[in-house]
Amino acid sequence: MLKNTFGYDQFRDGQSEVISSVLDKQDCLVLMPTGGGKSLCYQIPALLLPGLTIVVSPLISLMKDQVDGLLTYGVNAAYINSNLTYEDIFKIYKGMQDNQYKLIYVAPERLMQLEFIARLKSLCISLIAVDEAHCVSHWGHDFRKDYRLLGQLKNHFPDVPIMGLTATADLATRADISLQLNLKAPFIFKGSFDRPNIRYNQVTKYKATDQVISFVEQQEGSGIIYCNSRSKVDDLAMALARKGINSAGYHAGLEPNIRDIIQRDFIQDKIDIIVATVAFGMGIDKSNVRFVLHFDLPRSIESYYQEIGRAGRDGMPAEALLLFDEKDTSRIKQWISSGENPERNAIELQKFAAMEAFGEAQTCRRQVLLNYFAEYSAGHCGNCDICLDPPKAFEGTVEAQKVLSCILRLKQSVASQYLIDVLRGKQLKKIIEQQHNELST
Structure with missing residues (x-):
């Protein structure tokens, strides 16, 4: 199936073990880095098992990309989301009844509607895969209320294996995912979080826009620049455009069709650089991104890791550059503290403290990052700013x-x-x- 349908000669680390466990009807928790091949862990079982596989996905763009990719491989798949007309959705429902599809992608809000659950109970469901499973956990960096209801799936489908997949989860989040999804004695696969081809670099932020322009002008190929606000995205995209740099801004304030065009042009190499908020990137499968630059400090190590993971997916050298200004930290803490849920605020402040410590670290950055994900490493990586230009000590x-x-x-x-x-x-x-x-x- 791997060779004939997807064209690969061999599995990546962990894929075959996860697939075997699912085929044995065992629940699974899959922790693989961004670009590590999580999708095949449920797509191959979906084709080998007799019935239908349901994939829970948080983003419309993510569903569309996955389904478009499967259709090019000749796999019958579809998605159901709020962008479709009632007629389109009814056609897909009929196709599900007629065993026309092997995979259906759906948002958690729709999946947990009683009418939809009843419809699924009349079908042969072989597997339920929960993508971006960290969204189910209060400890996750991207918690969503709708994901919390997914724990009820085991009550509705006790004999159907459930698979949770994520690229970013610390120890507390992993335990919580298993608990919230009601996974029964799951097979847990944890791949290495190390991406040795990515160089971790950090510079002190002083004239940020000039620093970005200077850095970008020295780069070849595609890149993504992340900012914490829409206004910064607009200002920076304009500054790059004035310098004749082939770039575009992307954030949730733009019309959906404009966002789709920008995303497509970036994937097709018509745009070199995207300046974006965190609204951009999930599900972007572009192998030749050569750098990811953070104009502002991210709110958690998980977010940072997920965002830099969009660079260097082809295995070639790539760079993750962070502009760090300790003055930004108090502003971000204030921003987090102003949230409506005190319990959630406390968790986010704890996660941001770890991100702040990463920025202030005087030891190998890869070591700090891997240790956060409980992948303990004693050696220095030789491919970060601390290793390449160690801080000089003085008698103070x-x-x-x-x-x-x-x-x-x-x-x-x-x-x-x-x-x-x-x-x-x-x-x-x-x-x-x-x-x-x-x-x-």
Whole structure:
């Protein structure tokens, strides 16, 4: 099936074990990095098993890409989502009754409707695959309420194996996925999270737009630049365009048809660089992305890992560049804290603290990243900014004493920037008025 339908000569790490477990009717939890081949873990069983496979997918664009890909392989698949007319949906329902399809992609909201569950119960269902399974967990970085209901599937289909798949889950999230989906003694496969061809790089953010332009002008091939807001996306895309760089902005504020055109043009190499919010990228299967640049600090290591995972899927060298400014962190914390759900806010703040620690790390970045996902590594990777240009240590006792002495003389009552200005001897009006320019420090 692997060779004749999909054209591959051999399985990637873990695929055959997962497929064998599903064929033995065992629940599965599959943790594979972005681009690691998760889809084949349920697509091949879908073709080998007698009935219909239901795939739960969170995004319309993701469903469309997957189904389009399967149709090119000659596999009968369809998706049901809110973009379809009632007539289109009714045709697919009829096709399901007539055993016309092997895979149906559906959003969790529709899947859990009683009318849809009743329809499925009249069919032979062989497998239920939950893609982006971290969405089911409160500990996941992309929690969605509709995913929580999926735990009821085991009650409706007790004999049907359920497979959860994700590229990003720490230990707490993995345990919670199994619990929330009601997986019974699941076969768990955890692939390596290491992508050795991606170079992790970080620079201090100071003139961010100029830094981006300078970096992009030195690159060859495709790239994605992530920003935390739509306005930043628009401003940066405009700045790149003014420099004659073949780029486009992408965010949820654009019309759906415009987003579709931009996404298609990027995949077909008509656009070199996409400047985007996190709305872009899930399900993008483009092998020749040479870099992913983060204009702002992501809100979690999971988000960061998922986004940089869109680079270098062809196995060739690629770069993940993070612009880091510690001043951004307090703004992001404030933003997270303003959420409506205090319990969720606490989880997100905890995840952001890990991302902040990654940005401030003085040890091999790959080591920090892999350790977060419980893939403990003692060796240095040799392919990150810390390994290639290690931070230089210096004897800082006297400097530290001066700082503490100055804090004491300022009666421990000033902001850090004011302290820095005094230590540097800046002749600012406020400093002179307070006679702090006369301090010995």
